[in-house]
Structures are given as C-alpha cells and as structure tokens.
Amino acid sequence: MKFMANNEFITRRKSSPEPVYHRGRPILHHLDIELTERCNNNCIHCCINLPENDQKAAKRELGTAAWMDILQQAADLGALTVRFTGGEPLLREDFVEIYRHARKLGMRVMLFTNARLITKELADLFAKIPPLKKIEISVYGMHEGSYDAIARKPGAFKEFKKSVELLLERNIPFIVKSVLLPPNKHELDEFESWADALPSMDRKPSYAVFLDLRGRRDSEAKNRLISSLRFTPEEGVDLLSRDEAAYRKSMALFSAEFLYPQGDHLFNCGAGERGCVDAYGNYQMCMTLRHLDTVYDLSKGTLREGLTDFFPRVRQIRATNPEYLKRCARCFLKGLCEQCPAKSWSEYGTLDTPVEYHCQVAHAQARFLGLLGEDEYSWEISDWKTRIDKFVSETLSGSLNINSNYEIPSCKG
Numbered sequence: 528m529k530f531m532a533n534n535e536f537i538t539r540r541k542s543s544p545e546p547v548y549h550r551g552r553p554i555l556h557h558l559d560i561e562l563t564e565r566c567n568n569n570c571i572h573c574c575i576n577l578p579e580n581d582q583k584a585a586k587r588e589l590g591t592a593a594w595m596d597i598l599q600q601a602a603d604l605g606a607l608t609v610r611f612t613g614g615e616p617l618l619r620e621d622f623v624e625i626y627r628h629a630r631k632l633g634m635r636v637m638l639f640t641n642a643r644l645i646t647k648e649l650a651d652l653f654a655k656i657p658p659l660k661k662i663e664i665s666v667y668g669m670h671e672g673s674y675d676a677i678a679r680k681p682g683a684f685k686e687f688k689k690s691v692e693l694l695l696e697r698n699i700p701f702i703v704k705s706v707l708l709p710p711n712k713h714e715l716d717e718f719e720s721w722a723d724a725l726p727s728m729d730r731k732p733s734y735a736v737f738l739d740l741r742g743r744r745d746s747e748a749k750n751r752l753i754s755s756l757r758f759t760p761e762e763g764v765d766l767l768s769r770d771e772a773a774y775r776k777s778m779a780l781f782s783a784e785f786l787y788p789q790g791d792h793l794f795n796c797g798a799g800e801r802g803c804v805d806a807y808g809n810y811q812m813c814m815t816l817r818h819l820d821t822v823y824d825l826s827k828g829t830l831r832e833g834l835t836d837f838f839p840r841v842r843q844i845r846a847t848n849p850e851y852l853k854r855c856a857r858c859f860l861k862g863l864c865e866q867c868p869a870k871s872w873s874e875y876g877t878l879d880t881p882v883e884y885h886c887q888v889a890h891a892q893a894r895f896l897g898l899l900g901e902d903e904y905s906w907e908i909s910d911w912k913t914r915i916d917k918f919v920s921e922t923l924s925g926s927l928n929i930n931s932n933y934e935i936p937s938c939k940g
Contacts, residue, residue: 552605553604553605553606553607554604554605554831554834554835555601555604555605555606555801555830555834556605556606556607556608556801557606557607557608557609557610557801558597558598558601558606558608558609558610558801558802558803558804558830559609559610559612559801559802559803559804559814560594560597560609560610560611560612560803560804561575561612561613561614561616561803561804561805561806561814562588562594562611562612562613562614562616562618562619562622562625562806563584563585563588563613563614563615563616563618563619563806564576564577564584564613564614564805564806565577565578565579565580565581565584565585565613565614565615565618566578566579566613566614566615566618566641567579567615567618567641567643567644567680567683568615568641568643568667568678568679568680568683569678569679569680570667570677570678570679571676571677571679571708571752571753571756572677572706572708572735572738572752572753572756573749574738574739574740574741574742574753574815574873575613575614575741575742575743576613576614577614579615579618584806587806587807588619588806588807589806589807589808590621591621591624591625593808594621594625594628595625595628597804597808597825597830598625598628598629598632598634599632600829600830600831601634601830602632602633602634604830604831604834606634607633607634607635608634608635608636608637608660609629609634609635609636609637610636610637610638610639611625611626611629611636611637611638611639612638612639612814613639613806614806615640615641615643615644616638616639616640617640617644617645617649618644623649623652626652626656626658627656630656630658635658635659635660636658636659636660637658637660637661637663638658638660638662638663639663639665640662640663640664640665641664641665641667641678641683641687642662642664642687642690642691642694642701643683643686643687643690644686644690645690645693645694646690646693647693650690650693650694650696650697650699651697653694653697653699654697654698654699657699661700661701661702661727662694662699662700662701662702663701663702663703663704664687664691664701664702664703664704665703665704665705665706666687666703666704666705666718666732667683667705667706667708667711668684668710668711668714669711669714669717669718669721670684670714671684671685672710673710673711673714674687674711676710677706677708677710677711695725695726698726700726700727701725701727702722702725702727702728702729702730702732703722703725703728703732704732704733704734704735705718705732705734705735706734706735706736706738707734707735707736707758707766708756709756712766715766715769718732719731719732734766736758736763736766736767737757737758737763737865737884737885737888738753738756738757739753739815739870739873740753740754740873740874741753741873742815742816742817742869742872742873743817744817744872744873744876757884760884760887760888760890760891760892761891763888763891764888764891764892764895767892768895775896775922776922776923778892778896778922779918779919779922779923780919780923781862782896782898782915782918782919783915783919785862786859786860786861786862786863786911786915787859787911787912788856788857788858788859788861788911789855789856789861790856791845791846791851791852791856792845792846793844793845793846793867793868793878793879794812794841794842794844794867794868795861795867796813796867797813798812798813798816798838798842798867798868798869799812799813799834799838799839799841799842800838801834802830802833802834802838804825804830805817808824808825808826809822809823809824809825810822810823810824810825810830810833810837812838812841812842813869815869815870815873816867816868816869816872817869817872818868818872818878820841820878821841821868821878823837823838844878846878846879847879848877848879848880848881850880850881851879851880851881853906854881854886854904854906855879855881855906857906858889858905858906859905859908859911859912859915860889860890860892860893860898860905861889863888863889863892863893864882864885864886864888864889865885865888866881866882866885866886866889870882870885889905890904890905893905896918897918898911898914898915898918
C-alpha cells in the first residue's frame, strides 16, 4: 500500500535509535471507543446491538465535539491508538470527521466493522488517509443464506461483498474474523480458505465461540436466544481443536503463564488499565463491563481522573460470594473459563457469581488436554502446578513444526 508522505496526517522520518518514550511510559497508550450501540445488522448472537433507527439511543449519544474532546484528552495522555467499535461505528454521520480528527492527532485507528457501510467515498478516504492499523471485519457467512440468517437483514451479504471489493481494489489492509453459529459452522473450512487468500491476513482468523449475554441486561428474550445458540462445552472444544497439534501448543504456551489460582481478586486482567468509552460518555473498565459501580461518568470528570483515581479503587474490590471463594478463588483454570466481573454481570447481575457455562467450558478443555480427570474439579486439585509443568513440557518438546500462527478464538465477535 502506498502512503502519502509529508501531508497533514503522515510524516516520513528516518528511523532513530532514540526511545519512543522520552519521559517514561504514558498514562494511556490505547483507548477503545464505542461510537454507537446501534447497528445496521440485527445479529442473532449480539450482546450489544440496538436498531439502527433507534432515535432514543441516537439522541443520547455523544456529539462530535464531545468525541473530539475525548480524543484530545487521550492524545494528551499519550495514546497512540484508538479503536472505533459499536454497534456499527460507520452508522455515525460524523464518522469521517471523528476519524480525521483522530488521525490529525497522530493516532493509529483500529476500526471494527461489519463493512456493509464502506462506500467508494469511505474507501477513498482510507486510501488517502490510512488508518495505519488493519481494519477488522466481522464475517457472518460465506453465502447469502448463512450470512443473512445471522445478520437478519436482507441484502446484507451483498453489501458486505461489495465493500470488501472496494477495499481490495484500493489495497487497503484488512483482516477478517467470525463468530461460530449454527447457520455458518459448516462453512469453517471455506471461510479459512478464503481468509488465507486475502493479502493482509498474516494469521488465522479469530472466532467468537462461547457467546456473551447482553452487557446492558436489557432483554431477557435476546439472552434466551443467545443462550440457545451456544455450543456445548464439548462441541466448543471440538471446534477449537480442529488442528489439535496447534491447539495443544497454543494452550501449553497459555497455561505456562496464565493458569494458577488467583484468590479473591476479581480483576486479574487488564480491566481499568486503558478502558472503553461507551456511546453516551461513560468510561468503562473494559468493553463489556457495564455494572454502574464500575463506570466513570466523563461528564463529571476526565479520562485522567478515571484512569488514575476511579479505576484503581474499583480494582481493589474483592469477591465475597461464598461460591466464588469456594470455587473460582481456588481454581487454577480461571484463565480458561474467562470468569470475570463482566461475565458475572451479564449473566447474573453481580460481580462475583461463578458463570456455570464458562466453568463447564474450562473443565471440558482441561479434560481434553489431560489436566483433569473425568470426575475431577479444578478447585479440588492441589498438584496443579506439577500437572501444568508436565503438560507444557510434553507438548512443547515435540512442537517445532507446529503452526505458530494459531490463535485462540477471541471473546469479541
């Protein structure tokens, strides 16, 4: 791809041995922004989407000036990248203005999109003012029947295909990802073959497999639908381990670093280290945690105050649920089950209730990998470190020829 040098967005300089950060690492290096929760798809599995014509939601969304101010705050704190997501961020009529502002501030832009709204004009913009990060496109099917069955918008597949062609014609880098659902699971090989042929795909696509419920807890009917679409833990493991050698290697590398009992600490992840601003100006610790006690209202303060004062206090919260303390606090598989306050909130409306589905998923994976016997539960195991060391050693000792680009499916679809 050809970049325009020495314009208002890009300046080419010779490389320098000088460190990137001259005054220490910045307070904030990346910011996630949900420009809107509205979407032009109505996907059967979605944990956030609102109708694209939801005027009540549109009126509540931050205006252009407010977003520009937030971007300026992020830049002042040292942020080098920003991710625009949703909903569908391209639904915003001021997207171009917001995008150009982020690029003028020197930020690399990550764009999460279903791509349906990428027009010739937008594609030309991305060619002229490149985001400098690969656009990430969610793909819901390889054919009109499967794609539109998930998106529930007639004609969605045709628009997606047309937009992808616009990007390809202009050599705009993008990668694709997917979510595995009953209408498209039989297309997995076809999808991966297509993705592998894309010029910007330098790794296998990631997938959402174990679906999240609605983070707003705003629709029992939608949650029932999402729950009905979830694969059983055993089905999920079958999908994850299609390339068994690569799966085992990736899990060995993961296990060596992330599997251990984590006590009563609720926040064992990076929540609150950078955060996500939702469509209405609420600064969340991560993209999915929307519990009111963990959200900072930016109309009453700044990103700096949220990062340096509010989030650190929230991260000190400890679990008090007896079932959590009995199971999760003692479980060495917690990294596998994705148990976290965001999951507990969406499933049960608390921060520390064990999520049974994710617990079953973790145990299914551990039994497949040989870390647990059929009748064992992870919180009852005392020799967990010996088991992990044995699994890692045996797996990695014969893994020299395994595809190192294998990626564990992501939880964001």
